[in-house]
Amino acid sequence: MTSATTHTTCPYCGVGCGVNAQVSAEGTLSVAGDADHPSNRGSLCSKGTALADTVGLSDRLLHPMIDGVRADWNTALDRVANGFAETIARHGPDAVAFYVSGQLLTEDYYIANKLMKGYIGSANIDTNSRLCMSSAVAGHKRALGEDAVPGCYADLETADLVVLVGSNMAWCHPVVYQRIVAAQQANPNKKLVVIDPRRTATADGADLHLPVAPGADVALFNGLLAHLAQAGFATELPGGAEAIAAAGQGGDIAAVADAAGVPAADLATFFEWFAATERTVTVFSQGVNQSSAGTDKVNAIINCHLLTERIGKPGACPFSITGQPNAMGGREVGGLASTLAAHMGFDRADTVQRFWDSPAIAGTPGLKAVELFEAIATGQIKAVWIMATNPLVSLPDADSARAALAQCPLVVVSDVMRHTDTADYANVLLPAAAWAEKSGTVTNSERMISRQRSFLPMPGQARADWQIICDVAARMGHGNAFAYDGPAAIFREHAGLTAFENTGERVLDLGGFAAISDADYDRLVPTRWPVPAREPLRAAGAMPARQNVDQLFIDGVYPTDDGRAHLVPVTPRGPTNDTTADYPLALNTGRIRDHWHTMTRTAKSERLAAHIPEPFVEIHPQDAAARAIVDGGLATIITAWGTATLRVIVTDRQRPGSLFAPMHWNDQFASSARIGAAANPAVCPISGEPEFKHTPAAIAPFAPAWHGFIYAARPLRLRAAAGIDWWTKVPGTRFVRHEIAGTATLEDIAAAARRWLGVAGRDVDWLEAADPATGTYRAAHVDAGHLEAAVFIAPEPARLPARRWLAGLFTGQPMAEAERAAVLAGRPPDESADTGPQVCSCFGVGRQTIRRAIENDGLDSVEAIGRALDAGTNCGSCKPEIAELLAEKT
Numbered sequence: 089m090t091s092a093t094t095h096t097t098c099p100y101c102g103v104g105c106g107v108n109a110q111v112s113a114e115g116t117l118s119v120a121g122d123a124d125h126p127s128n129r130g131s132l133c134s135k136g137t138a139l140a141d142t143v144g145l146s147d148r149l150l151h152p153m154i155d156g157v158r159a160d161w162n163t164a165l166d167r168v169a170n171g172f173a174e175t176i177a178r179h180g181p182d183a184v185a186f187y188v189s190g191q192l193l194t195e196d197y198y199i200a201n202k203l204m205k206g207y208i209g210s211a212n213i214d215t216n217s218r219l220c221m222s223s224a225v226a227g228h229k230r231a232l233g234e235d236a237v238p239g240c241y242a243d244l245e246t247a248d249l250v251v252l253v254g255s256n257m258a259w260c261h262p263v264v265y266q267r268i269v270a271a272q273q274a275n276p277n278k279k280l281v282v283i284d285p286r287r288t289a290t291a292d293g294a295d296l297h298l299p300v301a302p303g304a305d306v307a308l309f310n311g312l313l314a315h316l317a318q319a320g321f322a323t324e325l326p327g328g329a330e331a332i333a334a335a336g337q338g339g340d341i342a343a344v345a346d347a348a349g350v351p352a353a354d355l356a357t358f359f360e361w362f363a364a365t366e367r368t369v370t371v372f373s374q375g376v377n378q379s380s381a382g383t384d385k386v387n388a389i390i391n392c393h394l395l396t397e398r399i400g401k402p403g404a405c406p407f408s409i410t411g412q413p414n415a416m417g418g419r420e421v422g423g424l425a426s427t428l429a430a431h432m433g434f435d436r437a438d439t440v441q442r443f444w445d446s447p448a449i450a451g452t453p454g455l456k457a458v459e460l461f462e463a464i465a466t467g468q469i470k471a472v473w474i475m476a477t478n479p480l481v482s483l484p485d486a487d488s489a490r491a492a493l494a495q496c497p498l499v500v501v502s503d504v505m506r507h508t509d510t511a512d513y514a515n516v517l518l519p520a521a522a523w524a525e526k527s528g529t530v531t532n533s534e535r536m537i538s539r540q541r542s543f544l545p546m547p548g549q550a551r552a553d554w555q556i557i558c559d560v561a562a563r564m565g566h567g568n569a570f571a572y573d574g575p576a577a578i579f580r581e582h583a584g585l586t587a588f589e590n591t592g593e594r595v596l597d598l599g600g601f602a603a604i605s606d607a608d609y610d611r612l613v614p615t616r617w618p619v620p621a622r623e624p625l626r627a628a629g630a631m632p633a634r635q636n637v638d639q640l641f642i643d644g645v646y647p648t649d650d651g652r653a654h655l656v657p658v659t660p661r662g663p664t665n666d667t668t669a670d671y672p673l674a675l676n677t678g679r680i681r682d683h684w685h686t687m688t689r690t691a692k693s694e695r696l697a698a699h700i701p702e703p704f705v706e707i708h709p710q711d712a713a714a715r716a717i718v719d720g721g722l723a724t725i726i727t728a729w730g731t732a733t734l735r736v737i738v739t740d741r742q743r744p745g746s747l748f749a750p751m752h753w754n755d756q757f758a759s760s761a762r763i764g765a766a767a768n769p770a771v772c773p774i775s776g777e778p779e780f781k782h783t784p785a786a787i788a789p790f791a792p793a794w795h796g797f798i799y800a801a802r803p804l805r806l807r808a809a810a811g812i813d814w815w816t817k818v819p820g821t822r823f824v825r826h827e828i829a830g831t832a833t834l835e836d837i838a839a840a841a842r843r844w845l846g847v848a849g850r851d852v853d854w855l856e857a858a859d860p861a862t863g864t865y866r867a868a869h870v871d872a873g874h875l876e877a878a879v880f881i882a883p884e885p886a887r888l889p890a891r892r893w894l895a896g897l898f899t900g901q902p903m904a905e906a907e908r909a910a911v912l913a914g915r916p917p918d919e920s921a922d923t924g925p926q927v928c929s930c931f932g933v934g935r936q937t938i939r940r941a942i943e944n945d946g947l948d949s950v951e952a953i954g955r956a957l958d959a960g961t962n963c964g965s966c967k968p969e970i971a972e973l974l975a976e977k978t
């Protein structure tokens with residue numbers, strides 16, 4: 089028996105997929121895509137599909153903690169409220185700060201912003217969206233007057249040309265990517281261009297890939313602007329003539345190609361396609377935003393759309409795709425230190441204060457994320473409350489941020505997990521309700537407001553984020569202004585503020601929701617803003633969004649002073665911190681398909697962790713050869729800010745001179761993989777967004793005496809284990825795999841192995857084989873015939889046994905004699921038992937299985953592999969990789 093279906097929203101990326109959740113009588117959760125949600129129409133990607141794996145309570149934070157000791161709510165809330173109040177009394181409101189997140193719900197976010205800006209009276213509230221979307225926000229404001237994304241996902245389907253700039257959409261926004269792929273199948277003339285220094289899974293599926301030199305996007309799009317002007321496009325818009333003049337001469341494709349680092353013929357093709365295609369959408373993401381020239385990159389792109397009048401029309405617009413589930417909602421309430429509230433700046437302080445009837449109002453912008461942590465380091469900020477973000481992993485120069493928190497008098501962290509790199513530095517740790525337990529709204533990349541609805545009870549003493557903030561506000565003397573009986577009441581107030589004294593000059597207008605009843609809020613169907621009061625509310629169930637809000641700016645009127653859109657003259661410039669002789673490589677960082685940020689949730693899923701199990705660095709063969717760095721080995725990245733030691737992938741998908749490392753791994757999962765510690769803290773001077781895609785770096789081989797791995801029933805505390813110099817944990821349901829490397833001798837290993845496996849001094853069934861001649865060591869702990877734990881050591885990674893075969897032996901059932909012998913020999917009895925690293929996480933299909941099917945069964949298409957092995961037939965996120973395996977053969 090299952091409960092009624094709850095219609096909610098995926099807590100990961102900005103696609104904002106609708107999710108149907110059902111809990112069985114036994115408490116088992118199942119999730120499926122919501123076919124009625126207009127953004128995903130029933131699809132989910134690998135991460136959404138695996139949501140049920142991630143709601144378990146292991147390592148959840150279930151009660152408040154003060155200085156590492158369990159506390160009750162009253163004591164914890166008093167400590168926070170008194171700590172903030174005393175700091176404000178002694179040092180003024182700007183001595184405190186909130187650092188919040190695009191993963192808060194709109195209601196949480198609204199309350200945090202209201203407390204800081206209206207009641208504490210400081211604008212020192214910034215969000216991790218500073219690291220993510222702030223360049224897009226600043227670029228939108230310069231060009232359009234307001235931070236509003238003009239189009240919607242349907243425009244990506246209608247467009248005849250989709251240009252993805254600095255976006256690995258196949259991995260980071262998979263459901264929108266699949267919508268584009270499906271539209272392309274229906275419209276063979278539709279073209280997809282990918283502009284990214286790396287050949288990503290997204291680039292594999294493109295009609296044209298331009299491997300732009302890191303940071304050279306302004307040069308490329310200025311070249312396009314000049315080319316378009318020469319081709320006869322003209323504009324009367326303000327800034328038009330200046331922008332074209334700044335772009336220089338477009339005729340010289342060779343010069344632009346040289347500056348952008350791409351083949352001239354390919355660049356010419358792109359320019360021709362762009363010039364000729366009326367229905368063009370240019371999507372941009374972190375390869376654009378996360379740059380010391382981020383805002384200029386955004387405007388270089390928007391300029392091309394304004395010159396060609398490709399905005400405010402179906403199938404034609406610049407499109408900033410957002411990262412987090414509620415990056416947009418956060419921008420709407422004003423969670424950035426550089427805006428006030430509801431898309432109003434500090435020039436509207438009177439309006440906002442009148443609406444709140446608040447005792448104070450922030451009059452000037454507050455500190456932006458990177459500055460905010462610098463201000464903590466200098467002691468200017470003495471109390472900080474971090475909510476739903478893990479800055480000691482995700483900030484650039486993260487070790488400096490860690491040092492700052494270590495000496496900050498009051499660090500409050502609201503999180504769902506007991507242990508994160510940041511939570512470990514909290515004086516007060518507050519247990520927040522997690523996705524399955526929370527209620528509120530989120531806004532996705534296409535301005536679609538959707539409900540997140542709870543379907544599990546709050547565990548332990550967890551509370552909703554908005555509730556925690558209101559509890560603190562009440563203790564600071566603001567009880568009346570923070571007395572809400574639920575998220576609906578907060579949403580009404582937020583909607584009211586967007587409409588307050590808004591006679592049409594602000595596009596963000598949710599006035600139609602300002603009086604929404606609790607019942608209508610409960611039933612709210614996904615709705616794209618604006619929702620002005622003068623438009624009647626759509627009845628529940630009436631899904632298609634109103635045509636007039638699919639595209640903003642249809643009438644050509646913009647919320648700028650002169651009512652017109654502006655082109656912004658921009659000129660290319662190099663990164664703030666460029667490569668040098670000591671740091672000759674450009675380190676790029678970003679995401680992988682199956683992990684979400686700092687892994688606090690996705691690492692709970694064995695199938696997600698299996699896709700790319702270890703932290704890695706990608707390097708071009710030339711750069712690797714020059715440094716004796718080998719594929720499958722380890723290497724240490726060294727920058728002016730920090731280091732990380734990672735598994736090496738040598739690949740020509742990387743440009744010579746560039747490195748790529750994922751942002752996900754941190755001190756909970758690896759000994760030295762927190763790449764944020766090595767990342768460049770330079771920021772865009774306009775937006776304050778850090779340059780995560782370009783850190784000058786050196787790299788050297790890390791050559792341990794041996795490599796190995798340990799399978800154990802529980803995570804091991806390898807920090808303490810002598811002789812292991814490098815480790816990373818790969819979570820599993822029945823076991824945890826620990827990849828290790830070290831310098832201890834074989835004798836030392838033999839002496840330590842029982843301790844590593846947690847059976848020192850115990851009389852257990854212990855299989856052991858040490859071979860000094862080959863430098864290999866194998867040992868296993870067997871209990872009542874079944875495999876409990878095992879360790880394998882070899883001088884080279886390639887000589888270690890297949891991981892998935894061994895993982896398959898942890899069944900809890902006694903092993904057959906042949907299996908015991910195989911464990912000791914370190915070789916599967918039958919080679920086909922090795923399925924290889926996981927490609928399809930929905931059906932658990934490995935790379936070797938797919939390769940063998942291609943070889944032996946003559947399968948020649950993604951569809952044929954799907955029919956034979958199921959791989960790729962559920963969420964489809966792995967289709968690009970299956971295509972890549974097929975391409976290996978040709």
Ligand SMILES: Nc1nc2c(c(=O)[nH]1)N[C@H]1C(S)=C(S)[C@@H](COP(=O)(O)OP(=O)(O)OC[C@H]3O[C@@H](n4cnc5c(=O)[nH]c(N)nc54)[C@H](O)[C@@H]3O)O[C@H]1N2
Pocket residue numbers: 101102135220253254255256257259260261283284285286288300301302303304305373374375376410411412676677678679680681682683684685781
């Ligand atoms: N699987 C997964 N999906 C996610 C997330 C996740 O953690 N995991 N996070 C979500 C969030 S918050 C965000 S912000 C989005 C981010 O989504 P994306 O922006 O698509 O992801 P990234 O991997 O950060 O970076 C995109 C690409 O920018 C390229 N790039 C680097 N430098 C340059 C450059 O100078 N010019 C150009 N044109 N490209 C460059 C990189 O090589 C990279 O492939 O993903 C969201 N979706």
Ligand SMILES: Nc1nc2c(c(=O)[nH]1)N[C@H]1C(S)=C(S)[C@@H](COP(=O)(O)OP(=O)(O)OC[C@H]3O[C@@H](n4cnc5c(=O)[nH]c(N)nc54)[C@H](O)[C@@H]3O)O[C@H]1N2
Pocket residue numbers: 189191192216217219220221374378411412475476477478479481482483484502503504505508520521522523526553677678679684685686687688689751763764767780
């Ligand atoms: N090197 C490098 N660094 C980057 C980037 C990059 O490309 N490269 N990208 C940047 C970008 S775009 C982003 S968006 C950031 C993301 O970076 P973060 O925001 O730091 O990463 P998350 O792991 O998403 O952190 C969310 C935290 O909130 C907790 N949490 C989850 N749900 C809730 C909830 O409902 N309430 C509360 N209170 N807590 C909750 C989680 O357990 C987790 O600790 O990283 C940035 N950092």
Ligand code: SF4
Pocket residue numbers: 098099100101102103104105128131132133134135136137260261262263264
């Ligand atoms: S694309 Fe995937 S991660 Fe993004 S919202 Fe949809 S299911 Fe969630």
Ligand SMILES: [Mo]
Pocket residue numbers: 219220221411412
């Ligand atoms: Mo992001």
